[in-house]
Amino acid sequence: MARTKILDFQRDPYLRLIRPLVQAYLGFYRVGSRHIESMGLTGPQFDVLAELGGMEGLTCAELGEATLITKGTLTGVLDRLEGKGLLKRQGVKGDRRAIHVQLTAKGEELFCKAFPAHAEFMRPFIQQAFTTKDVEALRTQLFRLRDSFQSEPSSPTKKKERALHGKTR
């Protein structure tokens, strides 16, 4: 799982945001993944299940895009879920290279049980500390933060860093 360190960024007027962000996420992550694991799934497996639940099926390419799992890795994750009898793979008529991945009845059953159970499990943690109005305000700020990491800052400092460590993959 995830796990980045809490850095001593406390004095920087901007980086002071990092520590609480990481701690809030890790708190969520620990609580949530413990619950998911108690249902016999790993994080990536739950992600795939959540993506397929209620759907007619997705190709590996679509699944990979949705879950951010690369194709070689995805094969393994799907193998394990198939081994548990939670999903099945079928050829796609029209393109015999592609494969349709779909939950089995057992998989749908688990999804229908696990997903609401997970929601029920998580809700009280937030509900005990926030009003719905607080939630909306914080939500807005978090989206702003998310967006800030998605757009490249164009300061001179940044450009210098990119030149030094450039590696865009």
Place this chain on the structure above:
Amino acid sequence: MARTKILDFQRDPYLRLIRPLVQAYLGFYRVGSRHIESMGLTGPQFDVLAELGGMEGLTCAELGEATLITKGTLTGVLDRLEGKGLLKRQGVKGDRRAIHVQLTAKGEELFCKAFPAHAEFMRPFIQQAFTTKDVEALRTQLFRLRDSFQSEPSSPTKKKERALHGKTR
């Protein structure tokens, strides 16, 4: 690195917070870990380095507690950092079971370079979207969220869930 799925919790008045939290964190994480990896370190390795930097040394037990890495795993992470010549292990006088882990000169040098470089790299992302006043407000809310995951909600729903999936480790 980390990787939990963005769930479709958008309709629940409280769980609406999950998606932006995960997305903000993943944004930070992707940007940050790309930079860390460009310096030749993995996430856990950077965590250990950040924990040891500027310190006289810690025992494995202390390091494990600080980084949340279990002892068996920690041995492997330390082995790899030792293999890179970044840290050394020494016996502790007084308790010959324990081991002091300390950065080498090379490790300190990397720490002194990598840590500020990482701060410089990360700052512009936040600075472009937030004032220092915004930062303080958001920081407060994020700590509140963190705390909410750290205290067990005591609703009837929760107790029922715990009975079903109990597994405290």
Place this chain on the structure above:
DNA sequence: TATTGTTATACTCTATAACTATA
């Protein structure tokens, strides 16, 4: 007996590259 750290085991995830079978 309890604690510290290592070793052994086994699994999952990760990315990359090479491969196949289609298109």
Place this chain on the structure above:
DNA sequence: TATAGTTATAGAGTATAACAATA
């Protein structure tokens, strides 16, 4: 040639249990 998915490879992290040395 390009695409979809699998296989092969190698490495890192994860947890657990068993172990040796020491307290």
